[in-house]
Amino acid sequence: MSKSKRLLELMMTINRKRKFTVKELAQEFGVSTRTILRDLQELSELGVPLYSEVGPHGGYQVLNERILPPIAFTEEEAVSIFFAIHALRHYLFIPFETEISSVLKKFYNYMPGDVRDRIDQMKNRVDFLTPMRQLTSPHLSILLEAAIYQKVLLIEYESKKGKSSRQIQPIGIYASNGLWYCPAYCFSRGDFRIFRCGRIHSAINEASTPESIDLHHVNLENRELFLHADQATISVYAELTKEGIRRCESEIWLSSKLNTRNDGTGWLEGSFSKHDIPFLAKFFIGLGNEATVKDPPELISQIKRILHEILAKYDSVTKHL
Numbered sequence: 650m651s652k653s654k655r656l657l658e659l660m661m662t663i664n665r666k667r668k669f670t671v672k673e674l675a676q677e678f679g680v681s682t683r684t685i686l687r688d689l690q691e692l693s694e695l696g697v698p699l700y701s702e703v704g705p706h707g708g709y710q711v712l713n714e715r716i717l718p719p720i721a722f723t724e725e726e727a728v729s730i731f732f733a734i735h736a737l738r739h740y741l742f743i744p745f746e747t748e749i750s751s752v753l754k755k756f757y758n759y760m761p762g763d764v765r766d767r768i769d770q771m772k773n774r775v776d777f778l779t780p781m782r783q784l785t786s787p788h789l790s791i792l793l794e795a796a797i798y799q800k801v802l803l804i805e806y807e808s809k810k811g812k813s814s815r816q817i818q819p820i821g822i823y824a825s826n827g828l829w830y831c832p833a834y835c836f837s838r839g840d841f842r843i844f845r846c847g848r849i850h851s852a853i854n855e856a857s858t859p860e861s862i863d864l865h866h867v868n869l870e871n872r873e874l875f876l877h878a879d880q881a882t883i884s885v886y887a888e889l890t891k892e893g894i895r896r897c898e899s900e901i902w903l904s905s906k907l908n909t910r911n912d913g914t915g916w917l918e919g920s921f922s923k924h925d926i927p928f929l930a931k932f933f934i935g936l937g938n939e940a941t942v943k944d945p946p947e948l949i950s951q952i953k954r955i956l957h958e959i960l961a962k963y964d965s966v967t968k969h970l
Contacts, residue, residue, distance in 0.1 A: 652688075655680075659688055660697060663709070670708040724764055731756045731768060736777035740824065742786040742846075744793050779827050786829045786846040791854070795819045799865070801836070801858040805850040812850070813837075816858050821869040822846065825901045832872045834864060841872070882920045885929065886944040889915050893939030926951050 650658075655678060662677070663669060671689070675682045689709065693699050701709050722730070734753055737743055757765060788804075795802050796819040806815050817833040820841075824830075829846035836859050885906075889897060891913040897903050906919030917940075921929060930951040933940050942949055 650678075656688055656691060659685075660692055663692075663697070663699075668708060668710045673708075727756060727760060728764070728768060728771070732771070732775060735772070736779075739777075739779040740827065740829075742789055742829070744789040744822070779824075786849075788849050788852040789822055789829060789846060791852050792819050792822050792831050792846065792849075795852075795854070796821045796831075796833075799861045799863070800854055801861050802852045803855045803858055804844070804852045806844060807848045807850060815844075817842075817844065818861055818864060820864055820867045820872060823869055823901070826899070832869070834862065834867075841867075881923045883923055883926070883945045883948065885917065885919060885921055885942070885948060887917045887933065888941045888943065889917060889936075890939045893936055896936060896939065923947075930955055 659674065659678065662674070671682045671685050674685045678685065689699060699709055731753065734749055734756075737749060743749060757768065760768070791802065794800070799818065801816055801818045804815050804817055806813055814837075816836040817831075818836070819831050819833040822829055822831050831844045831846050831849070833842060833844060834840070835842045889907075894907065894909055894913065894915045897907055897917060903917065906917050907915060908918060909915040926948055929948055933942050933948075933952060934955060942952060
């Protein structure tokens with residue numbers, strides 16, 4: 650076996666084992682312990698985070714930040730990955746902020762000069778625009794970790810009703826229109842809720858939190874099946890113009906409820922929680938003449954009430970002109 654191939658296989662082996670002795674590796678690769686020691690030294694110089702322990706139970710150990718084996722990308726694959734990551738710069742907060750910066754530098758610095766020139770030319774020619782939000786979301790990493798490992802968090806949350814402490818078990822995080830959201834099971838409410846990450850002031854994993862529940866079957870793809878399962882719901886139907894369809898398509902929470910005709914117009918139809926009526930009323934008012942709500946009557950009444958208040962406000966302004 651060539652030295653380069655042995656180093657590559659050695660890197661994959663120690664990533665898998667995590668803890669090992671030089672003697673074990675020497676036997677596995679059929680070389681001397683001196684050769685393995687030299688190989689480990691070379692891997693360490695390449696950045697593989699190795700830690701040695703002395704004594705009868707000693708050996709080598711790979712630290713938490715494992716180094717993955719080299720992956721061969723085509724030029725087009727490398728450029729596409731670079732720009733997919735580059736697009737995230739519009740978010741002031743992301744779960745892997747430091748790591749993403751490091752990945753971009755590695756991709757860029759280790760590319761051939763002509764590929765770097767191509768990227769430099771493309772940077773101002775292609776973009777994925779996202780609204781720049783000033784709200785801070787510093788707890789994305791802990792929320793994501795809690796979702797992956799089924800942990801319960803104690804959070805300080807600020808809603809329209811004020812600040813409160815909540816015990817939640819996240820099922821994931823997602824971004825929409827520049828804002829981050831965290832669907833989670835709320836132990837205080839005994840139901841699933843969606844939390845705006847920018848309104849979470851603190852998030853910690855405390856021993857006093859309740860025992861976690863099994864939520865492996867709940868994820869971002871099927872969350873709608875659980876979010877309103879135990880709540881009173883309403884059926885909403887609204888006609889949409891072409892522009893109305895286009896604007897609703899940018900809302901991730903409406904994707905499963907939109908229907909489009911051949912002429913580009915369409916309709917929105919689906920179930921929502923009754924608690925969402927005030928939010929839906931403001932949303933449809935924002936669409937103006939591009940949407941016409943047909944059902945339910947309570948949503949139509951809420952829209953008319955808000956519009957009446959707006960008209961009354963501007964009537965008052967006109968009187969003082």
